[in-house]
Amino acid sequence: MNANQLFHEIQNKKSFLCIGLDTDIEKIPAFLKNAHDPVFEFNKRIIDATHDLVIAYKPNLAFYEAMGLKGWEAFEKTVNYIKNKHPEILMIADAKRGDIGNTSKMYAKAFIENLPCDAVTVVPYMGSDSIKPFLGFENKWVIILALTSNAGAADFQFSQTEKGKLFEKVLETSKNWGTMDNMMYVVGATKAEELQSIRKIIPHHFLLVPGVGAQGGSLCEVAKNGFNKQCGLIVNSSRAIIYANSTEKFDVIAREKALEVQQEMERLLKSHSIS
């Protein structure tokens, strides 16, 4: 999937929502726990209930690895289920990997060659050779962590360097390693001035924005400062959607929550004349 195709999906679904499948075996509804593969069963029902409202799904690998072999199996089944049933949906492996060149190649193999993931999140700390092995695949994406939304982001990402704050230097240095069709950035920016400064450096790239839907209220601000002509935003929500309810109706309620976000996104796309 390239950037035009992604924009086409956004126009089609009037949505730039990504649902984070951070599926924790301890948080899924009790009635599912006796299923053969409770985590996959949970994901399947969430996907069946929401696929027409989203342009991306994003399982976070930590939740699957915490279950060992069974978790890895549930992850693979989830990826295959999404891409078999909904090839138009961007499948993001939120793996936050990164290693020296030869080793990063093995991570690219794991997620992009052996599995039908469309995108992998990667940490830039080790520099260009940790990122570039992910760039050699047509219609596949690397999503580089620039600015994250957690408290710890302040420790290093805001360090003043010779090229602005570290996250700005990451953007500036890496923006030409790939193209607008194979590179995005994780930007946990909810403050207007940060997003504006980011858009000055990378006006055209897609940004993956975590946690906005969940925390509510700032979606409007993110759209205002982050939109470009092709939308340019993928906004993720995890817990606020997938754990909104813990009864047998959890998937129905998850759909309702996703629909609320999608409708807000539709309004924002329209009011910014992106539709």
Place this chain on the structure above:
Amino acid sequence: MNANQLFHEIQNKKSFLCIGLDTDIEKIPAFLKNAHDPVFEFNKRIIDATHDLVIAYKPNLAFYEAMGLKGWEAFEKTVNYIKNKHPEILMIADAKRGDIGNTSKMYAKAFIENLPCDAVTVVPYMGSDSIKPFLGFENKWVIILALTSNAGAADFQFSQTEKGKLFEKVLETSKNWGTMDNMMYVVGATKAEELQSIRKIIPHHFLLVPGVGAQGGSLCEVAKNGFNKQCGLIVNSSRAIIYANSTEKFDVIAREKALEVQQEMERLLKSHSIS
């Protein structure tokens, strides 16, 4: 295992060698490829041939993930084999993980709670909450990437910040998050001045130094600038040992290569009066 116990092992084996089990199914000897689990079989033979010469093993997760489910299985079997047969050897999961606090907790669960790994490598880009979940386990370690040895390290790790170069700021900022008994650093420093500057910031912590044995020649320099009273160094070698030979005698030759490094380490420990 705490720092004293690790030092005891170093004294006992007269070695500070770690063997990196970066086991690539495409690089193992042909005769092993029909084994039930070729990667585990390869690792098992390397371990059986070298365990008395090393204080640590370090499988890099990328090589296992690249094989999907079978790879995870081979990784788990390798970890269990090491800790069942040689509980005194430090088992490092070279995973280079790191995420927001709640998610990093899941990675700690994956490697430290569910598996008997003693240490996990973690990337500091996301700051303190990505590291701290690994610090709550007695006798377990987090190994923070400070300075890596690849070309890409120059992109960001050497950025000038308000507290020295970024890798120096990482050391300075994080050094009191944990203790000398639960925190180490990856330091791919072969230049004397870098190691000296690192030792000024963290004189007492253990450093995991990648690739020195493999590239030869610089072990002496690393020892000179990196040793502290309790040795303070774990030096890793991967390919130069495990792929030294590709016949049925690969494990015998791997032992010979490991022995050469161990003997050089023994000389260095002695000449620096650490023994």
